[in-house]
Amino acid sequence: MNNLPAKSFQDLIVWQKSHQLVLLVYQFSETFPKKEIFGLTSQLRRAIISVPANIAEGFKKRGKPGKMRFLNIAQACPAVRQGSLEE
Numbered sequence: 001m002n003n004l005p006a007k008s009f010q011d012l013i014v015w016q017k018s019h020q021l022v023l024l025v026y027q028f029s030e031t032f033p034k035k036e037i038f039g040l041t042s043q044l045r046r047a048i049i050s051v052p053a054n055i056a057e058g059f060k061k062r063g064k065p066g067k068m069r070f071l072n073i074a075q076a077c078p079a080v081r082q083g084s085l086e087e
Helices: 013-029 040-060 064-075
Strands: none
Touching: 013 040, 040 064
16 A cells, blocks of 8 residues: 555545446436436436545645545535445
């Protein structure tokens, strides 16, 4: 395991896992009924994409309070709270 500081948000294991979850959700939601494309499908996709997006944005913040704010937002996603990423 690499103990060097991450140079990019893409080096973070939590971002990598959240990105994989986004890909899985997009693949899974392809099977939803077409009538849900602007309802459930859209809402689920927007919610799950916010996790890696907030991790990436928090990575760029210089101060600890700014970093923690974005990581807390990412953690608030229901998929994260139910253990998909909190392993």
